[in-house]
Amino acid sequence: MARIIVIEDELELRELLVDELEDAGHHIFEARDGVEGLAIINAEDPDVIISDVGMPNMDGYQLWQRLQNCPRFSNKPFLFLSAFALQQAIDKGIGVGACDYLTKPVDFGVLRSRIDAYTA
Numbered sequence: 001m002a003r004i005i006v007i008e009d010e011l012e013l014r015e016l017l018v019d020e021l022e023d024a025g026h027h028i029f030e031a032r033d034g035v036e037g038l039a040i041i042n043a044e045d046p047d048v049i050i051s052d053v054g055m056p057n058m059d060g061y062q063l064w065q066r067l068q069n070c071p072r073f074s075n076k077p078f079l080f081l082s083a084f085a086l087q088q089a090i091d092k093g094i095g096v097g098a099c100d101y102l103t104k105p106v107d108f109g110v111l112r113s114r115i116d117a118y119t120a
Helices: 011-023 034-044 060-068 087-095 108-119
Strands: 003-007 027-031 048-052 078-082 100-103
Touching (some): 003 011, 003 034, 011 108, 027 034, 034 048, 078 087, 078 108, 087 100
Parallel strands (some): 003 027, 003 048, 078 100
């Protein structure tokens, strides 16, 4: 199965995501914000990156930009996960080049199917 990093500042949601993805057989890394996430990405080289947008220290867009400047990670599947559910926010997330933009509350079936599609 896939090695996935979940970057989410909301502890309860992060724990739900980790549990759900581990139950699906994936190996999960977790981070509280983009700074911690970037360090883990550099150390562990996950197959898929799931990142919240609005986080302290380094938000999802800043993390995305940092990864795009690194050839090692620029082609990794990157999914935004955000409470910002307006079409304008979704368009921005996809417009910067992320593979997907999922909104909260999370539909775990959709999340699992997207991960399966990116790791097939």
